[in-house]
Amino acid sequence: MNAPDRYERFVVPEGTKKVSYERDTKIINAASFIIEREEHTIGNILRMQLHLDENVLFAGYKLPHPLQYKIIVRWKQRLLIT
Template structure:
């Protein structure tokens, strides 16, 4: 059996600078109760559900989202709050609430699958 020479692994390319997932657009109010956030690589799926979760917060006066251009995958979320909280805190709480809802849904789904409490429909 011939000996194969072991080659050292190739040097990894330097990591590209990672863009932040969430950015705050210029124009945030001085008291931080109004701001527009950009979330990259997201669409209506996150935009509408996150808007709904944020609007459940009684300290939020307005929350809306838009997709500025269909060829760019990012959403703009505008949040305006009462003086009792900031737009950033409202966004953070909305993301936590959405995570909790998704986690609950996944647990319930897995419970039903484990119980076998479902019907397979053939076409």
């Protein structure tokens, strides 16, 4: 059968970070978190919490593929000048 092993959904492989951060080079004040071995539950919670911040203009998440066990949370915040 072509199904991946069940433990691959939960165990982070050695040498892989659970959470990684990437700045968006195309959009000012935008970034992404890539979270390994998580699904819709944590993605939706993070998205909703980011929406509570008045400085966040956009927040969303996606699962790249059903067999890739990671989510990508993206957001954009206001340009704060102090």
